[in-house]
Amino acid sequence: MILAALHDTVLAEVGNPTPEAPPMADKLLQMGRYFTWLIQLSGITAITYGGGRFAWEKWNGGGLQSPKMIASAMAGGAVATSAGTIMNSVIGG
Template sequence: MSALLLAVQDAGTVLAQVGNPTPEAPPGSEKILQLVRYLTWFVLLAGIVAIIYAGGKFAWERWTGGGLESPKMVAGAMIGGVVATSAGTIMNAVIGT
């Protein structure tokens, strides 16, 4: 039993000596990062178009006296935009770097 405790203690000492490595991009990752930047731009553009469309629909609903569904569309587009633009911050918080 004492041999097992000694092995566990030695493993803990070894693990405690391992440093905290800093993340580093792999070679050739610039193309992937460029694609991510393009996709981010597209998501932002889509969010802006969605808010403009929902605003126009809201005006039309108010003009014709129809049911008001567009405020939900505006809220959804704004929440989606917040999540999309803060994806990096969210991942850093989850991963804990």
């Protein structure tokens, strides 16, 4: 009975806090959007460069290294665009 009263007293003091954005949250979100834009731009650039290099290698008859570049850029883009979902599944538990 004493433990129950103590438990109720402690819970009454703690309460149920409401979520609140941390200070500078808007700046952090803006920085995240900038990084997302930069990752998308670098992925598009890598795929474009890989495609041009693929055409050059095909035209000159050299060894084909560019398909690996294009596949790597596409795999990196898939991971980058799904990073939020991956982190939610890992951290969210």
